[in-house]
Amino acid sequence: MxxxxxxxxxxxxxxxxxxxxxxxxxxxxxxxxxxxxxxxxxxxxxxxxxxxxxxxNMSARALRTRRTGLIGVVSPGDALFGPTRVTIAIEEAAREAGYATVLTVVRGSDAATAEQVMSFFLGHHVEGIIVIAPIAEMARTAQRMVGQLPMVLVGAGPEPGVAVQSVRVDQRQGAREAARHLIDLGHRRMVHLAGPAEWFDARERGAGWREELLAAGLEPRLVDVAGWGAADGHAATQRLLAEAEPPTAIFAANDYVALGAVRACQEAGWTVPGEVSVAGFDDVDAAGFFGPALTTVRQPFTELGDQAIRALLQAFGELPGASVTVAPSLVLRSSTSSPAA
Structure with missing residues (x-):
């Protein structure tokens, strides 16, 4: 035909x-x-x-309905796995809901930047905004845009005083599960290689680590690393292995920091997990192929994107929405075991 x-x-x-x-x-x-x-x-x-x-014809549709089917997404522009995967998850969820996304990268939190962002989105007639805010600076930028368009904040938790509906992963619970796993294996000398303190994720993971070790009657030890990369984990672990009593287990800020920790152990002749257990966070695509395969906490990025879009659609209807927390899950692989006798 x-x-x-x-x-x-x-x-x-x-x-x-x-x-x-x-x-x-x-x-x-x-x-x-x-x-x-x-x-x-x-x-x-x-x-x-x-x-x-x-x-x-979206232009004609917008003229008829005053709706464009566009959602603005504010990203910090980091190439790190977490923010990148969140951005992809939001775009996919928006497409499933019949919307397209307009992305802008924001690296500052001053009033002028917030004003530029809003002008950009208003010029594109977006119907609402999702702000990916892994750090306090991004949350403050979101605060400056409240009230102009429906908005949802995606991050580990809003900065105190930032009145924006949020969707986040329970980073604290994920860290507690990783800590409990190592405790149950019998480890007592354990270290958390903590991420940069300005990140919500790092704060919450550190807090969860402290809570679980204190609940077990153990002294929580945290060592700050310079960033989220493998080199950061490598350098920090080299210092730990030089101590008189090195840890028998390391819980890393993320999977790349864990990868660096494993490499430092292997270079020093320490077996993983025979002499040092290593666990990470995120469950990056290659985590199951590390040598050894990495025990880690998996973040449900797809669900996070779905919840963010759902919350924004709810805001379109001017319905009050509660902040949403989605649960991560512990993935057990071969990089952790009971400590050597």
Whole structure:
């Protein structure tokens, strides 16, 4: 079957209707309220859309409905695994919900920067904003934009005094589970290689580590590392192994810091996990292929993105929404074991 396409060359909604053998209004319902259309009719329309390569005219839709289907995303611009994966998860969840994202990178928290961001988003007629805020500086930027558009903050927890609905992973609980795992294995000399203190994630993981060790009657030890990279974990672990009584277990700020810790142990002739157990956080894509495969705390990034979009859609309806916390999970692999006798 061949359908005549409008002279402009771009298929229109009428072209889709003709090919599917339905009315223009039915095609509109499939695009805007598909749940109101019978499954067999919806399938026929969707098949015609795919065959013709029909694309919605978002400009015309915006003029008619004052809605653009655009969501603004503010990112700190870090190439680190966590913020990058969160950005991807939000984009994927937005697409599933029928929205597109407009991304801008913000590295400062001054009023001028916040004003520039809002001007950019308002100029693109976004319907709401999601701010990825792994550090306090980003949360303060979000605070300066409150009230202008619906907004959701994604991070480990808002800065005190920042009144923004938030969605976050329970970093503290993840650290407690990692600590409990090492305690249950029998470790007593343990160290947490803590991430940069300005990051919410690092603060919460450190707090969870302290809580679990204190609950077990142990003295919590934290060693600050310079950053989130393997080199940071490598340097810190070299110093630890030079001590009179090195730790028998290391809980690293993230998987890359853990990778550096493992490398430092191996270079010094220490076996992992025979003499030193190492655990990480994030469950990066290659964590199961480290040598040895890394025990880590998996962050549910897909669920985080889904919850962020859900919270924003709720805000579109001007409904009050409570902040949401999603739970991580401990993934046991071969980098941890009971301490040597």
């Amino acid at each position: 061949r359908t005549q396409v409008t002279p402009s060359g771009a298929p229109s909604m009428s072209d889709v209707a003709a090919r599917a053998g339905v009315s223009h209004q039915t095609v509109s319902r499939v695009l805007n309220n598909p749940e109101l259309v019978r499954p067999e009719t919806r399938a026929r329309v969707e098949k015609a859309i795919a065959a013709l390569g029909y694309r919605r």
